Amino acid sequence: MASESAESRREPNRFTHRELDIMSVLWRRGSGTVAEVRDVLGEDVGYTTVLKMLQILEGKNAVRHEKEGRAHRYYPLVESADAGGNALKRVMNKIFHGSAELLLATLVENREFSDEEIERMRSILDRAQEKEEDR
Amino acid sequence: MASESAESRREPNRFTHRELDIMSVLWRRGSGTVAEVRDVLGEDVGYTTVLKMLQILEGKNAVRHEKEGRAHRYYPLVESADAGGNALKRVMNKIFHGSAELLLATLVENREFSDEEIERMRSILDRAQEKEEDR
DNA sequence: TCTGTCCTACGAAGATCCTCGTTGACAACC
DNA sequence: GGTTGTCAACGAGGATCTTCGTAGGACAGA
Structure with missing residues (x-):
């Protein structure tokens, strides 16, 4: 029984739960360091968790970072309108x-x-x- | 570092990918057996996979079933409008x-x-x- | 220099999601 | 009776997602 490859299954600009949480903060603020993003998300998300998610997002080309002092400042590369368009399409079609x-x-x-x-x-x-x- | 329980993290009527695929079929058709749902989804989803998902959805009270001959016919319990409202709220807020x-x-x-x-x-x-x- | 703080990096464990193989029940047909 | 086809049940395995522990670098202040 065929199962699509991980790559082809995932349509573009679709984010997992946590990824979306984090992208949401970046879209709102325009950019953010790990600490800034975490402040918005709340203390119940670990610091290293946020860092890791940002690194994962960077691996997917959804964000990029610049050095800022000792920290990294992350910027969204994916437009919220693009992600929103896809999400809406999905909701519209499926539901x-x-x-x-x-x-x-x-x-x-x-x-x-x-x-x-x-x-x-x-x-x-x-x-x-x-x-x-x-x- | 606290992490919410699996139960409290999941807001009501939120479906995973596959779950939504299947709910989508039931909403469209009104009801469906495993074979019927699978016909719509296509051959690349295993029969037992669809069955399993329906059983999982039943465990979440998203569907119920009635006996029909030797098979089970599944009916959605969650309204598409409810699921849609939640999904839209999420997209609207996050994106x-x-x-x-x-x-x-x-x-x-x-x-x-x-x-x-x-x-x-x-x-x-x-x-x-x-x-x-x-x- | 030593200590504490703030940061990234990395890997591994835990949680969840999705898939399917296998079994056994039942019925129809030869 | 044996074979074939359709069905539910169950459990296990793999894939993916999420979490965090630990290590190590850089810097500031005592």
């Missing part, structure tokens, strides 16, 4: 039968939005529609 | 800084939508806004 509408409906059902937020979301749709018409 | 707008923008950027789809998405926002005004 919402490929329907963006169903996805949106669930999104707005699970949270209250202010008029301003909804207005801005509407204009996002407007822009998408204009782009559509241009073609 | 899009908690911003639904950013999420929506990425969604519409990654796919072309017809006028009709956009119209329906707009009306989803309308309904959300009405609900907002009622309060």
